Amino acid sequence: MMEKKIKxxxxxxxxxxxxxxxxxxxxxxxxxxSRRGFRGTLAHGLNVMGYAAGLAARRYGAxxxxxxxxxxxxxxxxxxxxxxxxxxxxxxEIEGKVDQGxxxxxxxxxxxx
Numbered sequence: 610m611m612e613k614k615i616k617x618x619x620x621x622x623x624x625x626x627x628x629x630x631x632x633x634x635x636x637x638x639x640x641x642x643s644r645r646g647f648r649g650t651l652a653h654g655l656n657v658m659g660y661a662a663g664l665a666a667r668r669y670g671a672x673x674x675x676x677x678x679x680x681x682x683x684x685x686x687x688x689x690x691x692x693x694x695x696x697x698x699x700x701x702e703i704e705g706k707v708d709q710g711x712x713x714x715x716x717x718x719x720x721x722x
Contacts (some may be wrong), residue, residue, distance in 0.1 A: 611664045611697045617652055617707075618688045622657075626655040630708040648709075655703055657687055657695065657713055665717035670720055681715035683695035 634641050635651050636670050642650045658669070658681045666673045681703065687693050692705040697717055698704075703714030 610699060611668060613658065613660050613664055613695045615693045615695070617687050617689055617691045617693050621649060622650060622652050622689065625653050629653065629655065647686055647688065652685050652687040652689075652691075652693075652711065653654040654681075654713075655715070657683075657693065658715075659692075660695040661697060661705070661713070661715070661717055664695065666704070668697060668717075669719055676719045677717065678720045679715070679717045681713050683711060683713050685712045687712050 611685055626632065626636055631653055635645065636653060637650060640649050649665045651655060658679070662682065665677060665679065687705070687707055693705060693707055693712070695713070696703065700718045701718035702709060703713070703715045703717050
């Protein structure tokens with residue numbers, strides 16, 4: 610199993626938002642996020658998924674870029690202050706977890722030819 614551990618911060622969320630152009634205030638306004646029932650602003654799902662894709666690239670090498678298949682389903686949010694762990698099991702299953710529980714599930718594997 611491979612893992613990546615990230616201490617999620619607002620700075621990471623802000624930097625990712627600047628890269629992808631997602632200006633939804635739920636990622637940047639803690640008061641708004643709180644009023645909507647969240648623990649804080651929300652990390653971008655694609656940012657969290659990107660950590661899984663990075664693990665897959667390390668596991669599968671160059672084949673990942675032409676034969677890779679990535680599927681994710683978000684279960685719960687990732688917020689600033691969370692200790693995020695993204696794992697890729699030997700069977701290709703991925704999971705994202707924070708202290709409160711599972712946030713993302715799915716798989717990263719090479720497509721069948």
